[in-house]
Structure formats: structure tokens, C-alpha cells
Amino acid sequence: MTSNTQVLRSAVLTHNPAWAQLLGLCPLMAVSTTVTNALGLAAASSFVVIGSNVMISSLRHHIPEQARLPLFVLIIATFTTVTTLVLEAFSYELYLKIALFVQIIVTNCMILGRAEAFASRQPVIPACLDAVGTAVGFAIALIALGSVRELLAYGSLLRDADLLFGQSAAQWTLQLVETGPVPLAAYAPGAFIVAGLMFALIKAFGRRHPEVKTPSVEGTRS
């Protein structure tokens, strides 16, 4: 396996920010009430993590050691603000629903963690691949959690897709059951229960199939 593939695989699977490192759980729990919300936050987080990793890696030889943390936060805050402005301009209804959690991407230690641990020490291509892997891993966790919660809470998938994809997507909603069997899943306690069960399942799968090298929880930093 080439080193670039290893970087990507590690970021998506074995070091997945959500289920392996338990990072960025606040927006993960808060926004994953529906698949559409989850997709919106996944796209916003992806843009910020990829943009900031590439910029930090490109400038890594010019960033003084003493000022690296303020500069990382400045760069991440810039990409977060750009994302917020673009979302407010082109997906206003979705912006009104998830704006708070897009704005706090700047404090997401998943992104600062990748900048400090990887992007600031590696060339641009591996840093970009690491960011793509981290973004994909976070998106998989968000969409999986969003799908399960939306199914349990509302009995549907892709409700309000028009908020993200325009008016033509209003017909995309799949109403699988008339009402959601577990309305609690739409609220914070439901999010913790569903996320806990999902992470436990993934861990159990990893133990049964060690050859797949799926996740091991390495530490709980936020």
C-alpha cells in the first residue's frame, strides 16, 4: 500500500475523527437530526478542513513556532467565515437552521488537531489527502447518524432536501413509515443513545475482524 493510500485510509477508518478519536461530537450530535442537515455540515466542515490544511501546509516553513497556534486559528477562522458567507448567500434556509454549528467549526478540535499534528509537518499533497480522509470520515459518521436518527424520529430519509439542493429536490423525500417510531431520536438524549450504539457496533465489528483494522478509540479529547 502506498503511503498516500495509507494516509487516506488511516484518516477515514482507523483514525476516524468521530468514532475513533471522538472529536467534533458537539456539531455531530446537534446537527445530525436529518440527512440534509448532516450533509450541509459535512460539506461545510470538509471545505474548512481541506482549505485550512492546504494553506497551513503551504505556509509551514514561514509559520514561526511561537505563533503557530494563533495562526492556525486565524486560518481556520478565515475558512469558517468564508463557508458561513457562502452558505448564507446560496443556501439561506439551511443557513438559518445550522448556522450556529457552522460558525463553531472554528473551535472544532478535529480541525485544529489535523493542522497541528499533520498539516504543519507534511508537504501539501499528503496534507490534502489527510484532510480529504478526515472530511470523508466525519461525513460518513454524520450521514450515518443523520440517517438513523431521521428514520427513527420522522420515519423518512432526505426530508427538506430542497434546503440544500434547490426546489427540484423537494420530491426526494423518502417517507418509509408514516410516523417515526422513536421521536426521542430527534433530541439530544436520542443523539447520544444512537451515537453510542453506533460506535459500539463499529468497535465490536473491529474486534471481530481485526484484519479490517477498523477503529480503536485512542483518546477522548473533546
Place this chain on the structure above:
Amino acid sequence: MSESSLLKVFTPLLIIGGLCGILLVLTHQMTAPEIEANREARTRALLEEMLRQPLPAQTEIDADIFGSCARWLFVRTEATGYAGPIHLTALRRTDGSTEGTEGLSLRVVGHQETPGIGDFIDHTRSRWIMELDNASAQAYAQLDAVSGATITSNAIKRAASQIFNQVKVFCDQ
């Protein structure tokens, strides 16, 4: 720290800060017209929902008070709540030709009240303020404070009284 090492730290900070600033300015310039249009459309939708009919196309919706004294007036005001200012948009109907359409309707368009306690005034969270639609000055004055949120409730009562007076002064001029 010597002068040269200070320069070594602050020069990259200034240059990278400048690059980030340029990126923000460019994004702002690209998105500002769309954001302005979205905000105006949302404001217009709220006003039309309160009025229950389309607003005339040439209505200047940015003014603090606009409309006609003979039929309806929109007023923008703010009241001091528990955690900061409460921004309100009010519709004062003066056309009593249809029963139940003369009075004051309020919508909170911005507030910092405590979530779960004082945010009942937000029409997207609770129907409390919508149930007062087209209520008279007397009805607002006799409003019972919501338990646990007396300051927030009183702010709404004060705002209603202030708007009735403001409309009277505006139309008497």
C-alpha cells in the same frame, strides 16, 4: 525577546493575517448582494405573513415605520429584555372594516433571552405571541406575565404600549 526575533514572529503574522483578510474581502464582495437579497426576501415574507396579503411592490420595507395610517402600519422597535435588547416588528391595523383585524400583532426578529425560558416570545418556537395577533392596547396591558420570565413578558407589554403611542403620534402629525 530581541528586536530581530520579534520581527521574525510578527512579520509572518502580519503577512498571513493580510492574506486571510484579502480572502475574506473577496468572499464578502462576491456574496454580499445574494445575502442582502435573501435577508430582504425573508423580511418581506414575514411582513406578508403578518399582513396575510402581498405587500405592494414599491413598499420601502427598510424604514422604521411605514404603511398607511388609514389601513395598516409596520413599526420596528426594540425593548430591553432579561438578557439584552429584543428586536420587534409590529403590525398596527387601523382598518376596522373586518371584525378582528384592528389591533396590534408582534413578531420578535432578534433576541438573546434564555433558551427554554424566555424564548417563548420567538414565534418560530412558540405560538404565544401569535395568539396575541390583532389584540387591543387594553389586552396587551392586561397580559399576565409568563411564570419564570416576568422581565421578558413585561418587555413585550412595554413594547406594545410604546408602539400604540408611536403610531398615534405618527398618524396625528
